[in-house]
Amino acid sequence: MRKIFLRDPSEKISWVACSHFFAAHLLPLAAIFTGVKISDFILCLVLYFMRMFFITAGYHRYFAHRSYQLNRVIQFIMAFGGGTSAQKGALWWAAHHRHHHRYSDTQEDIHSPKKGFWWSHMGWIVCSKYDETRYDLIPDFAKYPELRWLNKYHLVPPTLLAIAVLFWGGGSALWIGFFLSTVLLWHGTFVINSLAHVFGRRRFVTTDTSRNSFLLSMITLGEGWHNNHHHFQAAARQGFYWWEMDISFYILKLLKWMKLAKNLKKVPSGALKRNLIKDGNFDVGMMVQEARKKWIKPFQKFQLPLNSFPVKSRNLGVPKSQ
């Protein structure tokens, strides 16, 4: 996606402060010195999908959207499990995500791909401006001291997991089972902020550029149905139909059957029929693409700054069916 919004000068990548993030990408290469076993790759896969579940079902659907209920012990386990993915604490993650939904694809959105693809993918993560937790956006969970503790000491869960992996399988398990799966998990999560707003199909008219993608759903256990999710955020499921695979939701159904989770919020039948693009509704996502072709591109010839012609993505769509 072409960059449409210019970033604020304060949105700078702090290369020194984030050197550990880039260094972590190189750590799996240390397996050259230890050799690798097939069990290291199996562990890599297991830890990827286990922790992806904690991120999608826990950090995203539970902490950010409250789409179902848990008791306090399971809530802590969800926050701890998500914490092992080294994506900071549940409060930091969920508060930033709530901000994303409030300002999706506007100038205010911290990680809109309209500020640049790589910025939306990981630039904003390595920008120290967004290091702090916006407790004001998540008072409902910030009231729990154990969650605040986990949020403050967010390196404790991944460190404990890394130590456990080292004792279990030795050095090669650490480099492949822990570090390679952690790096893959980072990018598997980040694609929802970047690719899921660029790549895929739109079913619903929304005021953002969110899209649905089977491929992204496979690697994120169901988060790739992102246009569905932006259309109806409160639901515990993001694949709205049986053919839209949503593994996180199937596991949540299992947890419900085991009486570990309850009150999974459903998608009302009215929401499935509302604001469908095929009804001929005016679609802001499409409008943005058109505007880019018709307005932004021709003016680039004259090398004017892109934000001289801002494309407002809010308050433009008046769905017919409402």
Ligand SMILES: [Zn+2]
């Ligand atoms: Zn969301």
Ligand SMILES: [Zn+2]
């Ligand atoms: Zn989004």
